[in-house]
Amino acid sequence: SDEKGYASLTPECNTMEGFEQAVAELKKRMDSALERARETFQQYQAQVKGEKAVSDFHNAEEIWQALEECSSLEEMRELFNELSVRKRQEVADFVLTQLNIFKGVASTFSQHYNEAEYLLE
Structure with missing residues (x-):
């Protein structure tokens, strides 16, 4: 805290580049906190409904x-895109390397998966 009672979110920076790096690290930490909060919130909502949230599952296969049980691409897209980036990467890696992407739901997934952003479109 400074004399006015403000807390600093970054270390003291002597250059703009140093400040930009500090802000980038802060953004990364905030994004990580947001993902953890999203997973916790989804688990809470599922618990209230008496269901098991997709984010409760620990491995990509589960x-x-x-x-796969989703009734539509839209439902699959919504559930998949709500997962953390790490879990989306793990699931995509599982689907694209372990399953036959030329038929069934895996084919639909592979056609709509955006590898650059780790999202289903």
Whole structure:
């Protein structure tokens, strides 16, 4: 805290480049906190409804099995895109390397997966 009672979110920076790096690190930490909060919130909502949230599953295969049960691409897209980036990467890696992407739900997934942003479109 400074003399006015303000807390600093970054270390003291002597250059604009140093400040930009500090802000980038702060953004990364905030994004990580947001993802953890999103997962916690989804788990809470599922618990209230008496369901198991897709984000409760720990491995990519379990998550994929839940996604396969979706009744539409839109439902799959919504559930998949709500996962953390790490879990989306793990599921995509599982689907694209372990499953036959030329038929069934895996084919639909592979056609709509945006590898650059780790999202289903």
